[in-house]
Amino acid sequence: KNQVEQSPQSLIILEGKNCTLQCNYTVSPFSNLRWYKQDTGRGPVSLTIMTFSENTKSNGRYTATLDADTKQSSLHITASQLSDSASYICVVSDRGSTLGRLYFGRGTQLTVWP
Amino acid sequence: EADIYQTPRYLVIGTGKKITLECSQTMGHDKMYWYQQDPGMELHLIHYSYGVNSTEKGDLSSESTVSRIRTEHFPLTLESARPSHTSQYLCASSEDGSGETDTQYFGPGTRLTVL
Numbered sequence: 320k321n322q323v324e325q326s327p328q329s330l331i332i333l334e335g336k337n338c339t340l341q342c343n344y345t346v347s348p349f350s351n352l353r354w355y356k357q358d359t360g361r362g363p364v365s366l367t368i369m370t371f372s373e374n375t376k377s378n379g380r381y382t383a384t385l386d387a388d389t390k391q392s393s394l395h396i397t398a399s400q401l402s403d404s405a406s407y408i409c410v411v412s413d414r415g416s417t418l419g420r421l422y423f424g425r426g427t428q429l430t431v432w433p
Numbered sequence: 434e435a436d437i438y439q440t441p442r443y444l445v446i447g448t449g450k451k452i453t454l455e456c457s458q459t460m461g462h463d464k465m466y467w468y469q470q471d472p473g474m475e476l477h478l479i480h481y482s483y484g485v486n487s488t489e490k491g492d493l494s495s496e497s498t499v500s501r502i503r504t505e506h507f508p509l510t511l512e513s514a515r516p517s518h519t520s521q522y523l524c525a526s527s528e529d530g531s532g533e534t535d536t537q538y539f540g541p542g543t544r545l546t547v548l
Contacts, residue, residue, distance in 0.1 A: 323475075353536070360541070360542070360544070361541050361542065362437075362523050362524075362525070362539030362540050362541050362542050363476075363523075363539050364539070365536050365537075365538075368536065408475075408476075420478075420492075421478070421537070423475040423476045423477075424475060425473065425474055425475045426473075426475070428473075
């Protein structure tokens, strides 16, 4: 069964600290993995996307890694800001259909305190 | 910022009412999607469209229906709303779903509450 599991479910950190969010997946055949940021009451916004051949991708203070062999990804946030408070969703796409079906994790709810 | 819009943002209605959730995008994308999301849960695909006059059901069974008469417009309709339909509904679009790096752009969502 294709699944995407994220941990931790929620995380609280102080402003300025770093943190790392985890994503494990069983989706096969694998096409790509995205990290989305979803602010409360808003739609998700894409942060990074990685294909099979990429093992790291950065977007400002966000750095995503991918280990396609172990089917694990992480999102590292550096020098956190209050505006980083959001849900971070790992999304994996398969090659199994023309649609490129997406499998969503439940997200990690990050709260940054001043 | 993606040019995809949803109205209304919030809707509270009584059981049995007919409602239409609007979604429009100005990016000229062929593919559009509707997702349902409950608090703390993953997004579930309920409808998608490859283009004008094309609509398909997604993975999660839904009593809603959709139409795609124009490229930019993808409304979702519930003929008779029930409390079980209470959820957040997210609309998305993408340029071409066949690409490896094709990205879905999401609207802000409609929070529906059925009393």
